[in-house]
Amino acid sequence: MESIIVKDVTKRYGSVQALRGVSFSAHKGEMFGLIGPDGSGKTSLFRIMTTLLLADSGSVTVDGFDVRKDYKRIRERVGYMPGRFSLYQDLSVEENLNFFATLFKTTVEENYPLVKDIYSQIEPFKKRKARDLSGGMKQKLALSCALIHKPSVLFLDEPTTGVDPVSRKEFWGMLGRLKEQGITIIVSTPYMDEAKLCDRIALINEGTFMKIDTPAGITSSLEKKIMSVKGDDMYPILKALRELPIVDMAFGFGDMHHITLRDFSTTTDAVVKMMGNIGFTNLEVREIDANIEDCYMILSKMKSEN
Amino acid sequence: MLKYLIEKEFKAIMRNKFLPKLILVFPVMMMLLMPWAANLDIKDIKVAVVDNDRSQLSTGLVNKINSSTYFIVERYAKSYNDAKTMVQNGEVDIILEIPENYEKDQVREKNAKVNISVNAVNGTRGAMGGAYLSNIISEFFSGRNVSGQTALINVATQTRYNPTMDYKKFMVPALMTMLLTLLCGFLPALNIVSEKEAGTIEQINVTPIPKFTFIFSKLIPYWIIGFIVLTIVILLAKIIYGVSPVGSLATFYLLASVFVLVVSGLGLVISNYSNTMQQAMFVMFFFMLIMIMMAGLFTPVDSMPEWAQLIAGINPMRYFIEIMRMLYLKGSGLSDLTRQITALALFAAAFNLWAIISYRKKN
Missing domain, CATH: 3.40.1710.10 (abc type-2 transporter like domain)
Structure with a gap:
C-alpha cells in the first residue's frame, strides 16, 4: 500500500523555483530518503507533505488523504521533526512530551511502548529544560515528541545535521527499529553516507529528482569507471586531472580525488603514466566502486551539462 | 487541551527571567512616578x-x-x-x-x-x-474697591467630581488604561511571533489543534495578567493617592476585562502578520502612540480638530478612558456607559475574530 504519493509538485518563491515538478511514492513501512545539498528543495517538499505549505501545482496524498482537502486528517496521523529544534525550550523534557501528547489527544502512557526505546535514554534528565539538553538529547526528545501520537508516517527533515557521529549512528539505528513497526519514514539528509541506510532514495538537485532507486540500484546503474587519486600536491593534481583527455570528471572527495573515465578500458597504470608525463609522480591511483556521493556528483554534472 | 495550552503559556512566562518581574514592577513604577511627572498643576x-x-x-x-x-x-x-x-x-x-x-x-x-x-x-x-x-x-x-462700586456679577465656581481639582485623581484612571494597554497589548504582540522565531509554531501547526483553541490559549493568560496588574494598581492608587473608584468595583473589573480583550486581540493580530519580533514591536508602537495621543489621555478629545475627533472615534482606548474617568470620579453605572461599552465590545469581537482568521497554519 502506498503511504505517500507525490505527483508533479512545483513551488515557486518569487523568482526562485524551489521545486520543479517532483514525483515519488513511498509504501507503508518504507524508509525513503531525500538526498541533496542545502537549498535543493528538500525542506519545501517536507513542508508541502506536512500541510504547512501549499504547492503551486501537483498533488500529494498521505495515507490516502489529500493535503489540500483532508489536511486535518493528515495532521492527526503524521509526525514531523523540522530541521531546526522546535520544541519549547522553557519546558522540561517531560513537559514537552506531555504537551505534545495532549495536543494529539493522547497520553504518554498510552503510546509509551513506541517511544520507550528512545525516550528511556533521556528519561534520567526528564526534569531538565529542553534548552539545557545536548544536541543529541534534543534530537531524541524531538523524535519522541514526533512519535508520541503513534503516527503512521514520520517526516524527518535533516534530523542528524549538527549532531556528532556517534549520536548520528545511534539515531539511524532507532529509525531502523521504528520502520520495523510499520511506520513509513521520509527522511532527508545532506550526508551521503546516511543515504545507503534508506530503503530507497531520491537524489534531489535544484528542485528536481535526478534519480529514485535503492542505494545499491543507484550506484550500480552508474555505468562509469571510477578511480581515486591521491598525491602530495592535491590542488594542482586536481587541475591536471581535469585537463586529461581520458578523464571525464574529477572532483575532490575528502583527502583524495575521484575521477570518472571516458573509457571503461582505461587502467590505473594508464592514469599514473599520463600524470607522470606532465610531472606528477608518487601518485596512488585505485579503482573503486562508486558510492552515492559519486553518483550525486556525476548526475548533477550531467544534468547541468544538458 | 486548552487547559494544557494555557498552562504551557504560564510556564513559559513564569520561567522567563525577566517577564514576571516586569509585570510586577512596571505598574508599581508607573503609579509611583507618573502622576507626579505628568502633573499639569502650575506652581512656583x-x-x-x-x-x-x-x-x-x-x-x-x-x-x-x-x-x-x-x-x-x-x-x-x-x-x-x-x-x-x-x-x-x-x-x-x-x-x-x-x-x-x-x-x-x-x-x-x-x-x-x-x-x-x-x-x-x-x-x-x-x-x-x-x-x-x-x-x-x-x-x-x-x-x-472701597468706593462702593462692587462687581455686579459674582462668579462662584464649583468643581464637581474632583472638588479639589486634584490632577492626580484625574490622571490615575488614565494611567491604569495606559498600563493595561502596554502590558496586555505588547506581550501578546510579541508572543506568536516569538514562536515563529523559535520555530515552535511549525510543530504546533502540524498538530490537529484548532485555530480557535490556539488563539484562546494565547489570549487568556494576558487576560489574567491584566487582572493582576489592575488589582495592584487599584491598591496602589488607594494607598498612595487615596483614589478609589466611586463606582462599583465589579463593573470596573468587568469593563477592564473587555478592554484587555481589545488590546490583546490587537496584539495578536499584529503578531500574526509579523515575521520578526522587531517588526511586531514597531508596528505595535505605531498603533500605541496614536492610540495614546488620540485617546484624551493628556488633552481632551473635544478640543481636537474635527478630523482628529473622527479618528479618535475608532480608538478603543478613548472609550475606555472615558469609562475609567466616569467610573472612578463620577461613579457612573453600566447604564450610563452603554455607548462606550458597546464600542468596546465591538472592538473586542472584531480584533479577536481577526486574530483567529489571520492565524494561518498553512502558507
Missing part, C-alpha cells in the same frame, strides 16, 4: 517685578502676588530691559512692569495698566501663569 512661577511707581498701591499689589502659592516674586529689576535679561537667563518666568504714576492714575481715572510679559518657551506654564497673574491682579482691585 518666578516673577520679576519692575516697579517704576514705588507707591503704596504697587507695593500692595506685589505683596498680594507674592502671597499666592502660584508665584514667587523672585527679583526686583531696575528696568524692563534688566528683567528681560533675567528671563533670557532663565531666572524668572514672568515680568510684571508697573508704570510710573500708577497709583495716581488708578486713583484719579480708575484706569491704569500694568504690563505682563510671559516666557512661553514652556507653553502651558506660560499661558497658565499669565492667566493666573491677571486673575490675581483683578482680584486685588475688586477687593480694594
